[in-house]
Amino acid sequence: MSAASRAEAPAFVAKTKAGRITDFVDARVGGSGILREFGRKVFPDHWSFMFGEVALYSFVILLLSGTFLTFFFDPSMAETHYDGSYLPLKNVEMSVAYSSSLDISFDIRGGLFMRQVHHWAALLFVASIGVHMLRVFFTGAFRKPREMNWVVGSVLLILAMAAGFTGYSLPDDLLSGNGLRIIDGVIKSIPVVGTYISFFLFGGEFPGAAVIGRLYMLHILLVPALILLMIVLHLFMVVVHKHTQYPGPGRNDGNVVGYPLGPVYAAKAGGFFFIVFGVIALMAAFFTINPIWNYGPYDPSPVSAGTQPDWYIGFVDGALRLMPGVIGDFHFEYVVFGYTLTLNVLLPALVPAGILFTVMFMYPWIESWITKDTREHHVLDRPRNAPTRTAIGVAGFVWYCVMWAAAGSDLIATHFHVSLNDVTYWLRALFFIGPVIAFVVAKRVALALQRKDREIALHGRETGRIVRLPHGEFIEVHAPLDEYKRYKLVGFESPAPLPAVPNDHGIVTRKEKQRAFLSKWFFEDRVAPASPAELEAAHGHHAHPAVEAGEESKSLSH
Amino acid sequence: MKALSQKRRHPLAVIALLLMGLLVTGGLYAVATTVNEAKASTTSFSANDSAEGEKLFEANCATCHGMGASGTQDGPSLVGVGAAAVDFQVGTGRMPMQLNGPQAYKKPAQFNDAQTHQLSAYVASLGAGPAIPEEHLLDEQGDAAKGGELFRVNCAMCHNAAAAGGALTRGKFAPALADVSGKHIYEAMVTGPQNMPVFNDANVTPEGKRDIVTFLKQIEANGSPGGADLGALGPVSEGLFVWIAGLGVIIAFTIWLTSRTS
Numbered sequence: 147m148s149a150a151s152r153a154e155a156p157a158f159v160a161k162t163k164a165g166r167i168t169d170f171v172d173a174r175v176g177g178s179g180i181l182r183e184f185g186r187k188v189f190p191d192h193w194s195f196m197f198g199e200v201a202l203y204s205f206v207i208l209l210l211s212g213t214f215l216t217f218f219f220d221p222s223m224a225e226t227h228y229d230g231s232y233l234p235l236k237n238v239e240m241s242v243a244y245s246s247s248l249d250i251s252f253d254i255r256g257g258l259f260m261r262q263v264h265h266w267a268a269l270l271f272v273a274s275i276g277v278h279m280l281r282v283f284f285t286g287a288f289r290k291p292r293e294m295n296w297v298v299g300s301v302l303l304i305l306a307m308a309a310g311f312t313g314y315s316l317p318d319d320l321l322s323g324n325g326l327r328i329i330d331g332v333i334k335s336i337p338v339v340g341t342y343i344s345f346f347l348f349g350g351e352f353p354g355a356a357v358i359g360r361l362y363m364l365h366i367l368l369v370p371a372l373i374l375l376m377i378v379l380h381l382f383m384v385v386v387h388k389h390t391q392y393p394g395p396g397r398n399d400g401n402v403v404g405y406p407l408g409p410v411y412a413a414k415a416g417g418f419f420f421i422v423f424g425v426i427a428l429m430a431a432f433f434t435i436n437p438i439w440n441y442g443p444y445d446p447s448p449v450s451a452g453t454q455p456d457w458y459i460g461f462v463d464g465a466l467r468l469m470p471g472v473i474g475d476f477h478f479e480y481v482v483f484g485y486t487l488t489l490n491v492l493l494p495a496l497v498p499a500g501i502l503f504t505v506m507f508m509y510p511w512i513e514s515w516i517t518k519d520t521r522e523h524h525v526l527d528r529p530r531n532a533p534t535r536t537a538i539g540v541a542g543f544v545w546y547c548v549m550w551a552a553a554g555s556d557l558i559a560t561h562f563h564v565s566l567n568d569v570t571y572w573l574r575a576l577f578f579i580g581p582v583i584a585f586v587v588a589k590r591v592a593l594a595l596q597r598k599d600r601e602i603a604l605h606g607r608e609t610g611r612i613v614r615l616p617h618g619e620f621i622e623v624h625a626p627l628d629e630y631k632r633y634k635l636v637g638f639e640s641p642a643p644l645p646a647v648p649n650d651h652g653i654v655t656r657k658e659k660q661r662a663f664l665s666k667w668f669f670e671d672r673v674a675p676a677s678p679a680e681l682e683a684a685h686g687h688h689a690h691p692a693v694e695a696g697e698e699s700k701s702l703s704h
Numbered sequence: 705m706k707a708l709s710q711k712r713r714h715p716l717a718v719i720a721l722l723l724m725g726l727l728v729t730g731g732l733y734a735v736a737t738t739v740n741e742a743k744a745s746t747t748s749f750s751a752n753d754s755a756e757g758e759k760l761f762e763a764n765c766a767t768c769h770g771m772g773a774s775g776t777q778d779g780p781s782l783v784g785v786g787a788a789a790v791d792f793q794v795g796t797g798r799m800p801m802q803l804n805g806p807q808a809y810k811k812p813a814q815f816n817d818a819q820t821h822q823l824s825a826y827v828a829s830l831g832a833g834p835a836i837p838e839e840h841l842l843d844e845q846g847d848a849a850k851g852g853e854l855f856r857v858n859c860a861m862c863h864n865a866a867a868a869g870g871a872l873t874r875g876k877f878a879p880a881l882a883d884v885s886g887k888h889i890y891e892a893m894v895t896g897p898q899n900m901p902v903f904n905d906a907n908v909t910p911e912g913k914r915d916i917v918t919f920l921k922q923i924e925a926n927g928s929p930g931g932a933d934l935g936a937l938g939p940v941s942e943g944l945f946v947w948i949a950g951l952g953v954i955i956a957f958t959i960w961l962t963s964r965t966s
Contacts, residue, residue, distance in 0.1 A: 193958040200954055234848045234922050251929070258930055269946040270954075277951065320856060320865055321938065414961055421957050429950055434930030435942050440866035440923070448856040451863060451870025451878065457943025554940040556871035565806070565875035 185408035190391040194285075197278035199415060201306075203422040204271035205373065208309075211264040212366065218254050220246040221316065221362035223355040232439050240318075240443030243358045247317035247438055262430035268313060269435075270426060272306045272458040279303065283509070283539050285526035287390045289519070293510035295383040300506050302376045305369055307458050312365035314436075314456050318358050321436075323444030324453040327352065328463070335491035337482075353446060390526050395633045399524045454553055462499055464552030468574050469494035498549060505542070516664045518644055530599070531638040533592035534668045540588035541581035548576045589671065596673035602627065603635040603676045604684040626685060636675045643669040720772020727754055727829050749787075749825035757826025760819055764800055773830055785895065786833020787824035792891035794820045796884070798898075806875035807898050834894040841914045842886040844921045851919030854912050858903060867920055868936040872899055882924050886917040 160166045172178050189195070222242035228235045230245070231252050250257035279299060282288055288296035311329075315322045330352045334340045349356030388402050397403050405411045429435075441450065455463050469490050472478065478490035505512075513535065514520060529536040551558065552573045559566035606624035614620050627635070646662035648654045676684075731751050761773065768779030775781030782789070793799035794815055798808040815823065824836065856865055862878035864870045869880035876899045881889065893913050896902035908916070927933075934941040 191962045193955065193962045196958040196961070200958075234852050234919055234926070236849045238849045238853060262930055266946065266950065269942065270950050273946055273951050274954075320860075418957070418961060421961075422954060425950060425953050425957075429946075430931075432931045433945060434928050434933050436939075437866070437928065437930055437933065437936070439929070440936065442852060442856045442865060445856070448860050448865075450856070450860040450865035452868065452938055452940075454939045456939045457946070460939070460943065557937055557940050559871040559875070560869060560877050563875075565873075566871040567874050 181408070184385075185406060185412075187385065187388075187407045188402045188404045189389050189407060189411050190402060190404035192392055194281045195389070196418065197274050197281055199418060200274035200422055201271055201278055202377065203419045204267045204274060204426070205377065206419070207267040207423055207426055208264060208271060209370065211260050211267060212370075214260045215250065215257075215264055216366060218246060218250045218257060219243070219316070219362075221359045223318065223353075223358050235439065235442065238443060241358070243316065243318040244438070244443045247319070251439060259430055262433075262435050263426055264313075265435045266429045266433075267426050268310050269457060270422075272303070272310055275299075275303050275306055276458075279506075280539070280543070284529040284536060285390070285392075286523065286532055286535065287526055288510045289523040290510075290514065291387055291522050292383070292390075293514075295380060295387065296510050297507055298376055298380045298383065300503070302373065302380065304503070305373045305376060309365065309369040309373060310456055310458055312361045312369060314459075315361050316358060316365060317436075317438045318444050319438040320441040320444050320448060320450055321438070321453060323353065323446070324449055325455050325459075326357065327446065328455075328466070331491060332466075332495040335488040335495065337487055337492075338485055353444065388524065390524055393525050393528065393634060393637050395630050395637075397525055399522060402524070452556060457550070460553035461502075461546055461549040462495060464549035464555070464573075465494040465498045466491070467555055468549070468552045468570065468577055470574075498545075502542070502546065516661060516668050517641065518661075518665075519641075528634075528638065530592040530595040531640070533589045533596070533671060536592045537585045537589035541585040544584035545577070545581040548573055548580045552577075593671055593673055599635040600673055600676050603632050604680060632681075636681070638675055640672050640674045641669055642672070714771055716774040717771040720774065723772060723830065724755075724758060727751060749821075749828060753822045753825035754829045755826075756819075757822035757824070757829075760815070760823050761826050764814075765823075768801075773827060782827050782830065784831035784833045785827060787828035787836050788834040788891040789895040789897065790824040790827045791820060791836050792888050792895060792897055794823055796888055807877065810879065834891070837887060837890040837894070837910075837913075841910055842890060842917060843914075844886060844918045846911065846915035846918035848915065848919045848922040850912070851915030851917070852923075854908060855916050855919055858908060859916070862900075864936075864938075866936045866938075867923070868938075881920055884920075886921060889917050889920060890914075 158169070160169045168177075220242050224242045225239060226242050226245050227237050228240055228245050228248060229237070230249050232248055235248065247261075250261055252258070282296065282299070311325075315326050330344055330348065333344045333347065336343065344352065347357065347360070348354040349360075389404070391397050391402055391404065394403070405414075442448075454460060469478075471490050478488070478493070480487045480489070527535075529539075552570070555569045555573065556566060558564070558569050606626040609623050609625045611623045612620055613623055643666040644662065645665075646654050646658045649658065728751060761769075762771065765773070765779075765782075768776060769782050770776040770779070773782035790799075793808070795813060795817075797811040797813040800814060801808045802811055813820070827833075828835070855863075855867070859867075862870050862872065863881055864878075867881035870878050872878060878900070890913055891897075892900060893903040893908065893916070894905075903913070928936070934945055
């Protein structure tokens, strides 16, 4: 600050007490500057831009409800005999962790509600992250300059799954114990070091007496701290990059069209927090989640039918269920140098998830390598206008869903009265052919929608009004679109495949050939947007219907 | 009907007739000499019950189970399955079977209580088998917590820890146990219907079975303390609910919140 402004500052005295306090704070931390910067931050308005907010609010609700639960939860695996008010478990031997979870459910005022708020919020947290990522993927929002934010978001997804899984195991009930046992089995299937890792994690042979306390520390300390850090990074980058926007008239890569944060967007976002809180609270009040009292205390001997993990771990469980033990005479289990190699656990547990996450993390770079697109993008793609990317996304989504469905294969069998074996056979087939079918269908649908857009841009909207021409022919009148709507249908890029080009030494490398091949695959099927000349040609007829009646019938009727 | 008339000349039919003759002449004494469990139930069956039961059996069951319940290619022999098996299968409507399949489905019972009683009497008269459990074992006054432990160790792997049922291989399944009477649950344990194993009295004592019935009835009466139970199917129904209802409602709100613009 300059000397002049320092001299002038005392001259202003706010009239009200609130004003004086505000002035006091502002003079010391410069709040108005921050407010000016952030309050004018413009956010485009679209319903699909709010899933990230849902995730953020779910996380806030998780912190609040989770703090309440820590007051009463005791993560000890010491043995005790239940003495609470749930009669069907009276005097049953169990761990203190399970007993305190039951006390939270039955003997602490509001405890069951808070437990259910916490668990529903956790499911919604991961689900909203998933939908947010799908939105970002299908609209191409991960492109430059947002690749790093895509990676941070992917890390957040994994952290959210980790937070969910560590929390799911804490009550030490039969269901979560069965889940931990599966994890233990997966860890033990890792060659050579698996058994050691398992003993390290559980403090001895499964289940031991240490794992709940350890998971508790991860669940309430490490994982939430990492999530918070990643959220800060994520939002920081959103501010740095500014928000993306859907294509529209007046929107380009150099501007953002929308509302400023203050007051409109702040009010909407603030209100939306309470809507999310309200929805979760209603779910928690009226729908039970994880009724641990039904499952009983964990004991390694019983395994309940219908044991599933929470939905976000489901795809790994499903992959495990789909894996055959043997195919004909081919076994997946070997003894190598005295170590047992259990591929029928190791492969399904790690490979599909590994492929999914690797492709997810790498995708921004994979696509920009194929397309050679290194420009900044702030205007989104409509999914149909990037048919191959959309098809890749749908194929991946279908692959995930097949594994996801497999986690509920037993319930599909009982509820639709079909054979569990048949469900498994079908899902095994779909595991391989499902993504292929999905790719082809999604790409064709995207191209068909592009053709429809082109048709509407060129010839207008079908009005349903049938007109009889003087010579007896019937035509349907097409109404031209207004300019704003037409812009949406024609204002997109449709790149052609980029052939291989030699490098500085004049050599076409093998990698470049591969890139060119993929570029062809990526862009070969394309519907170019209607060009201004085509539009002019199509709309020109409307001006002279009498002159070119014959031509017109072609362009009007369809 | 041709098949039926042929079966009337089946060599085993003679045995069945002889056995019936013995029953009618020997009366209660012949029935009472059958060992252990069968002893308890058959005392309450009269010779008339057995005779009426045989008529019902021949008209409704013999097509598959054969004359004299000696079994055919289509149905197993019922000699020695006991009154409890008949009471369970007929009382829950599983028998007569609606259609051939991996497993008989529960359906509205085809016979009334008196007819079921008569059929039980007839089958019990063919050979010793588990009896219909006595009232004091079904009073639901056992130790629910003990029953819960027994249930989790012995039953939950097929019937689910919350007794919501579960899938078995090739279209077979363990049904949900809500709305099943204590008597039928007990009978299922002692007779092992369909694909269920038998839990005999050495395996789970009669008191243990009483505890299990008590447990099941108690959790059924307790309902769901946390609100609608979504089918008590665990994380799958919870996941479906959060995706469809939870996220659905929130997306509806996001559309509402952004609907004023553009």
